[in-house]
Amino acid sequence: MPNKNELIINWLLEDDNPAVKHRTMTELLGTPETNSEVVRIRKEILNTLPQVVDTNWMADLKGLRLTYNLLALAEFGLTKEAIDVSSAFTGKLDCLEKGVLSGLQYGGRFDANCCDAQMLRALVALGYKDNEKVRACLNAFSEYVLPDGGFLCLHWLPRFKYTPKSCIRANVHILLMLSECKKQELEFEYTGKLLDYFMNRRVFYRSDRLDTLVLRDRPGKRMIDNFFPAEPFRVGLPQLLYAFSVLGSGNKPELKEAWELLHSKKDKEGKSILEGTLAKSYLPKERVGKSSKWVTLYALLAEKYREESE
Numbered sequence: 001m002p003n004k005n006e007l008i009i010n011w012l013l014e015d016d017n018p019a020v021k022h023r024t025m026t027e028l029l030g031t032p033e034t035n036s037e038v039v040r041i042r043k044e045i046l047n048t049l050p051q052v053v054d055t056n057w058m059a060d061l062k063g064l065r066l067t068y069n070l071l072a073l074a075e076f077g078l079t080k081e082a083i084d085v086s087s088a089f090t091g092k093l094d095c096l097e098k099g100v101l102s103g104l105q106y107g108g109r110f111d112a113n114c115c116d117a118q119m120l121r122a123l124v125a126l127g128y129k130d131n132e133k134v135r136a137c138l139n140a141f142s143e144y145v146l147p148d149g150g151f152l153c154l155h156w157l158p159r160f161k162y163t164p165k166s167c168i169r170a171n172v173h174i175l176l177m178l179s180e181c182k183k184q185e186l187e188f189e190y191t192g193k194l195l196d197y198f199m200n201r202r203v204f205y206r207s208d209r210l211d212t213l214v215l216r217d218r219p220g221k222r223m224i225d226n227f228f229p230a231e232p233f234r235v236g237l238p239q240l241l242y243a244f245s246v247l248g249s250g251n252k253p254e255l256k257e258a259w260e261l262l263h264s265k266k267d268k269e270g271k272s273i274l275e276g277t278l279a280k281s282y283l284p285k286e287r288v289g290k291s292s293k294w295v296t297l298y299a300l301l302a303e304k305y306r307e308e309s310e
Contacts, residue, residue: 008270008300012293017284018045019076020293026077028300045076046083058088064232067119068282074125074180075229075283081127089123093133110137112144113153114232117173124180138181141174142190148207149197150174168214171197172223172235179243195247199254203240220276220288224258226265226295227276229283237262238272238298242305250306262299272296 012024022041025031031038046052051069058066066088073083080086093110110116120137128134144151150166151174157164171194178191204223206212215223217234227236241262244250265273274292277285286292 005270008296011271012297012300015041017293018048019283020297022077023075024297028297028304042078042082045078049073049076049078052078052083055083058085064115067115067122070119070122070126071229072282074122079125079127085123085126086128086131089119089128090131090133093137110140111154112141112151112170112174114167114170114173117170117177118230118232121173121177121180124177124184124186129181129184129186138177138186138188142188145190145193149193149195149200151194166197168201169233172240173230173232175243175247176230176235176239179246182246182248191247195244195249198244199249199252202254203244203258224261225275226272226292228274228286228292228294228298229278229281231278236276236295237265238295238302241302242298245302245305245309248309250302250309262302267291272299 009024009028012028013021015021018041022038022045025035025038025041026033033039049072051057051072057069070085070088073085116137120134123129123131123134124138129138141151144154146152146166147163148166150168150171152164152167153170175194175198178188178194181187182191201207201214202210204213204215206214213222213224219225221227221234223235223240224237226238227234228238230236230239237258241250241255241258244252244255249255262272265275267273269291271291272295274286274288274290274295277288283294286294
């Protein structure tokens with residue numbers, strides 16, 4: 001009889017969610033890209049994914065629509081070999097100019113904010129890590145690390161007459177971006193400072209009051225919840241632990257409570273429960289309060305990368 005973990009993986013490999021099946025096969029199980037079933041399911045994604053079937057969104061150069069569509073392609077496990085999105089972003093990454101508007105996603109300049117990190121994470125996952133402008137933006141973060149190890153939107157900095165604290169909402173997205181870079185064998189010195197930032201807070205808490213959450217939102221919307229997919233200002237628990245594990249910090253003692261929380265949010269079959277999601281998701285929606293294939297996949301990936309770093 002299959003054990004519980006095998007049953008869960010078989011559930012993820014069902015055909016009702018091609019994206020999860022594709023990521024499960026290629027990333028969780030390490031199935032080669034040339035495997036006939038991987039090729040088949042990828043073709044199905046390319047024939048059915050709205051962001052591939054209708055690419056008019058690539059001309060929409062302002063706002064979150066572009067970022068969300070790039071993230072959808074990345075979450076589905078696609079790369080530039082499957083779909084070329086270079087026309088959608090090359091004119092936007094104007095990182096080398098000083099002075100700031102409102103971030104890359106709005107056609108401005110580099111702002112070191114959460115949306116910039118989301119876009120760059122997607123582009124790295126899609127295979128553009130060696131693009132000159134992408135690399136310039138990734139490097140640009142190193143110029144703006146604050147003393148606490150994190151980051152704050154550059155357009156906010158001139159408003160302070162003192163050195164401010166960083167913004168945890170930006171930091172969680174930069175953490176995810178750096179984890180994707182690490183998977184692509186691209187590492188940055190500022191990663192260690194950001195990891196220390198989170199370890200000093202046991203991820204979720206104020207550095208001066210380790211019993212108080214930094215972000216006290218509604219249940220389902222917090223960093224301690226199974227929220228998915230990520231949006232500006234918000235990354236859920238499974239993706240956070242996934243990022244820490246990819247970056248080699250999954251076994252840090254400061255994460256003990258986070259892992260206990262993750263393991264507590266499962267049904268009797270061991271599937272992870274979705275606790276919060278976007279009103280209009282850029283991925284096919286799942287029901288809050290029900291077992292989630294996406295959340296379960298990220299929980300398993302977090303465990304996989306954690307074990308690999310031991």
